[in-house]
Amino acid sequence: MFFNQLGQYSSAIHYAEILKNSKPSKRNTCLANGLAIEAQLGLNQLEVDSPTLQAAVASCDEEVIMESFIHSFIATKYLRDGNTAEVYDQLKPSLETIEKTRYPRLIAEVYATLASAYLQDHKIGEARLLAEKIVNLAKGLGNTQAVVTAYKVLYQIAELSGNYKAALDYHVKYAQADKAYLDDIKTKHLAFQLAEHQAAEQKSRITLLDRQNNLLLTEQQLAKTQAENNRLFISLLIAIITLLGFWAYKSWTIQKRLKQLAEYDALTHVFNRGHFTQVAQSALTYCESSEVDLSYILFDLDNFKQINDKYGHACGDWVLKKVAKACQAQGRKNDIFARIGGEEFCIALPGCDLQTAVKLAEACRKAISGIDCSATGHEFEVTASFGITDTQMSGYKLERLINDADSAMYQSKETGRDRICIFDPEAKRTIPQASHTLLSL
Known part of the structure; x- marks a missing residue:
């Protein structure tokens, strides 16, 4: 297992053979066979018609997880060969059993293989569903190839459907996941x-x-x-x-x-999405146990794609760095500031009530709109749309805070941009703030 994780497949096969030759128990025989098959797949030496492979599958008739992994390895081999029909034959009959194991890594790998096969066969709905399921499992998986594959499938689906904004967002997530996995x-x-x-x-x-x-x-x-x-x-x-x-x-x-x-985000030098999630979750846990508020600000630059398209990505990168620097200057040292998407930023404010959060958001909005872009050699304005919520409205779950602030931010977009909206849980809508004044709460 150790050498397979390192990609040292020849050494993995060597130790698997030692284990098989030591007259092991039936369970250890199954594990040795499964790990050897995984190594053979890594070396591109797996022969799906080999009698040895069939004997290995038979040795795991009482080990559901390893037997399922072996079917997953065989399906991956068929996928590489472009034989999607065999992929379905290997995985779909046992999919319900695999899901009942509740083993995230196994389920994610099977979903990733099936999603890739569905995409090859242009079964877009099935591919998207499985890829989204992998994304939902991602928190418990860490950095794995399955998560990378899921974002790649979602990115390709969005690109095929002409939804280039979603394609860009998923491509960013795919690149981040791939980089984390390679790291x-x-x-x-x-x-x-x-x-x-x-x-x-x-x-x-x-x-x-x-x-x-x-x-x-x-x-x-x-x-x-x-x-x-x-x-x-x-x-x-x-x-x-x-x-x-x-x-x-x-x-x-x-x-x-x-x-x-x-x-850290390599461009703006603020927290990236992954690290922000960890730090914000810790802050939420502390605030909940201490019974103090935490406010959450989400903002997105307005018409940023037009800046990139008209003036080039170098100009767009300059804007992102200036925005990050301008907003950092407005907050406290213990505020958690991150870039979580292409032009999307967020700020978690531990121990901060909603009214204070609105004041900070307004300060950031003014700082962004006041950025002098003449240094780029072009004349254009930079503005952002803000959405705000807090733990009194959205609770202490990070995902809920993000979703509610996102809803408020889109309300800002829909009502004219360059403004602030507060999420309203009672009315199931957001409360818009005037673009140049703060309304009382």
Whole structure:
């Protein structure tokens, strides 16, 4: 399992064969067969017509999860070969059983394979449904290939249907998920390479100690040679220590960089969506236990696509950075500010009531509309539409806060843009705020 996760499939097959040759229990035989099949798939060596494969499936007749994983591996092989009919034959008969296992990784992988097959067959509705189910499972999965595939399918569906805004949003999420997944793989590879280096270093030390012992045994006959070898040993030891120090520093800098990439948006240097979710969830938990309010502001730049299309993406990136800097200057140090989409930003305000949140949103709206764009060489205005809610109206669930603020933000868009709207849970609508004045709450 360890080597499969690292992508070291040859080593995974080697240890699976050792396990199978050790007369294991029936359960361990099933696990060894399943992990070997996963490695063969990774090496593109899986033969779906092999009698060995059928025997492996039969060995897992009492292990539902691993048997289902094997069917998933076989279906993935058929999908790579473009044989979608066999994909359905492998997965659809046992789909209900797979869902009953409540095992997120298995369910997500099966959904991802089926969604890709449906998309190949132009069954758009089925593909979208399964991809959305994977997205709903994403919080419990971490960074996996299934989540990457889901966003890719949703992006391609939106593009095929001509919904380019949704396609852009899903493409951003696909790129973020793919990057996070690749970052995880790189981190694992780095750890594996460091372990290999440490093993080689240990072997080198043992060799040097053996040599030193031999020299001590012949001390009287080789006194002069011993002194020269000791000097050589010290030089080698210094070189090894220097090398270890270099690797330790290199590892520290890489980890620091990986952490920054994982937590911050590369363009605006504010929190990205994934890290914002973690920090905001922690803040909500604290506020709920302490019985204090938390307000949530969501805003989206108006007509941003027109800026990109007319003046270029470099100009659009300049606007995003200026907006982030302008809004950061308005808030408190403990406010949680993030870019969660292409031109979409949010601010979580722990310990802040709704009236204060409205004042901050108005300050941000004015700061954005006051951005001087002449430095770009073009003349245009930058405005944003805001939606606001708090825990008294939307509760302490982050998803509900986001949805309610999103509804309020779209009300701002619909009522003229460059304004603020507050979510109203009683009227099932939002309360619009005048674009240049704050209404009393």
